Amino acid sequence: MKDVAALAGVGLATVSRVINGVPVDPHLTGRVLDAARQLGYRKDTAATSLRRADRRTNTIGLVLQDVANPFSSALHRAVEDVGVQRGLLVLAGSSDEEPDRERELLGVLRTRRVDGLIVVPTGASDGELAAAHRDGTPIVCVDRASPVPGLDTVTADNRGGVAGAVRALHDLGHRDIGFVADHSSLWTARERHAGFVQAAGATRPAWVRRDVHTAEAARQAVTEMFAAAPAPTALVTAQNWLTVGARRALVELGLHRTVAHVGFDDFPLADMLDPPVSVIAQDPAELGRRAALLLLSRLDGGTGPAAAVTLPTRYIARGSGEIPPPGR
């Protein structure tokens, strides 16, 4: 920059003004731009954000469950797309549902003075998150409720989605409905369970399996559920991997055309299985987009109470959820 100033024969301050688009004598502007081009000058982001009054880094931190998970990566992409329009770059990391890892990530993101944070919180009430909030860093929690009061949140209507699907099964004549859900430490798993209970009422405990975390575990759980004497006539699985595992079990038991099955969360190729899998779909991209927009409005100085956006889910009838109970 010093070199550019020297070559253009102007002061340092003028170079800064030109680079930042502050209006300046057009003649000088030309000289500075020429000199900059000639020297291949690019301004240094570190120095810029160090000195600027607003300390902006034009970077936002994104803490996901796992960058490679389709839900997370769709969300990531949506955040990127919103950010790009503002020249924001995204620093993303995977917490793997581990509170320690989440804390660590939040720590380094804070150290880098990101302008804002979008977090899929693990749920363990988190000191780092609270500290960042106190520091005034705008934070949006997405997909799950915030462990820290006062943060903006964007979530899907997990409870209502499941309840709706269960009611649809009921209307079809199903009275005996099984349910498989993920770890109860996850807010989404608890919400989906609550939706199930709300719509299905009391059922046999053996038909409700919680804390099932992998496709393989779901396969086993469903195999056991349908091996026992009175078996449900319909099944709701509360997460996409669990849905896949459950379908595998149903196929192995030869029940995939007999037992109604609805999964939470859409997944690629769900329509190409036989029968095609009906799902309660949420829109991860929309979750990400709304979270990013919310963050931007805070970055623009938006004040006011914490927003709590709930996005609707959508039932996609593909066939597996429309199987009637035996004898109807």
Add this chain to the structure above:
Amino acid sequence: MKDVAALAGVGLATVSRVINGVPVDPHLTGRVLDAARQLGYRKDTAATSLRRADRRTNTIGLVLQDVANPFSSALHRAVEDVGVQRGLLVLAGSSDEEPDRERELLGVLRTRRVDGLIVVPTGASDGELAAAHRDGTPIVCVDRASPVPGLDTVTADNRGGVAGAVRALHDLGHRDIGFVADHSSLWTARERHAGFVQAAGATRPAWVRRDVHTAEAARQAVTEMFAAAPAPTALVTAQNWLTVGARRALVELGLHRTVAHVGFDDFPLADMLDPPVSVIAQDPAELGRRAALLLLSRLDGGTGPAAAVTLPTRYIARGSGEIPPPGR
């Protein structure tokens, strides 16, 4: 930091030493750490990398095709996992195969003085990439050959993978094999086509469809290919979305149990379709891991000529590729 120094009653330099783990009088170390904890001090990354002799930012830039694409995100995760062990954070962005977007991304990453770059290059010979290389930024190209000479590359054996699959079909008795590939501007598409030509020799032009970019386009291409009078008895699709689109077409034509079909790149649920889809699988996570390791060795001062790592592909026989030609 000034406050910490004052509270601990030491000089600024000593605080810096303690924070960076330079050995210092244990008594002072204790005082400094106490003061830092008490004041909630965290060092500022911007100022650090501005002043440090090596200018390290502990950040690497990752330019992918699309952060949300499963191949890309698996690669992303692998890079993250390698980086985490070194305290590196990943700035990821999506080029969407657009050279302009790629340039823009590389530009802002360069501005941020990332320590190194991992890029899935669009292929258009790129001035930014070359400039970054000249500046001494370590760069690794992954999945595709480098448009700039002298860069490390990590790629899969696309050509050999396809050739192997075609030979296997030949051994089964297939003589008429169709081929569907992505845009020829993509290095991988060209390589896979080359592998096909190498193993299949000359075929009817109508049976080789290139520049097919979406699942829907693949569906149409395959529909046309098998509607015409002499149709192939086997099909190779050179990308996972194309594979899905092709399978959809085969199902619609009622040929999915008659025509042998092999896809390039594995995809989730490939084993749950009927018949299960045989694929030539590459390992995106391993590609990412190797690229990241290569980058780290350069960051550690590793010198020497550009490495060109080629990872093998693996044929996964699931059924669809093992269908014999009619009459055998």
Add this chain to the structure above:
DNA sequence: TAGGGTTGAGGAAACGTTTCCTGACGAGTG
């Protein structure tokens, strides 16, 4: 024509670190 007001560019301080250099102190040696 002189004086006050306005505009706009240059100089220097500041952001929060690291690193160089100086100087004090203690130990070892002649």
Add this chain to the structure above:
DNA sequence: CACTCGTCAGGAAACGTTTCCTCAACCCTA
């Protein structure tokens, strides 16, 4: 005992910007 050498902590400069402040030049008005 005096001198030199080595060790280690503190002060200040420097990294590349932005921003504050000063100051010169110009225009307008009395």
